[in-house]
Amino acid sequence: MWRALVVFCLLTPFAAAQRTEIGGTIGHGSFNSMHGGFTTAGVEMCVDCGGRFGAFMEFSHWWLTPAGGQTSALNLAAGGLRIQGRNKYVRPFFDIGVSMGLYDGHPHDYVHISENFVTGGIAFGLGASVSIGSRLYVRPQVRVAGGAPNGVMVGTAGVGLGYRF
Secondary structure, three states: OHHHHHHHHHHHHHHHHHOOEEEEEEEEEEEOOOOOEEEEEEEEEEEOOOOOEEEEEEEEEEEEOOOOOOOEEEEEEEEEEEEEOOOOOEEEEEEEEEEEEEEEEOOOOOOOOOEEEEEEEEEEEEEEEEEEOOOEEEEEEEEEEEEEOOOOEEEEEEEEEEEEO
8 A cells, every 4th residue: 555655656746747637436337247236446547638649547446245245356457548539628538448357256146156257358438527627527437348358348337536737
């Protein structure tokens, strides 16, 4: 935890030069198989996001804790190209990139065996950044990720809140 905070504090001064956006996300996600609904929370970053194109990176933690059961969790990272509109106040965007995740699942209402696997593949995202003043933004978004090697796809809908440097 402390290492991540130190790295963040060391890199933050460089963010202004790169027109960087950093924020947090929260939402609801599910698998393409019957795994129930997961709560998701994460962090997102977009580098060189002042123009039409930027590079996005995100990490999200997914969890599902059924009544009387163990928590199932997915840690998912994604990154790639962000294509966005030029409007100053509402900027629609489309993300395309790659994803990688690690799932640690336990039996619950939808799954009757423990599962542990790695998933990866493509990542697609769609949404819009809505400016709140000159620095803050709210970003409703949807994302689909995964597909290889086991065919597991995950999807999430959520909202992000962030800061523009």
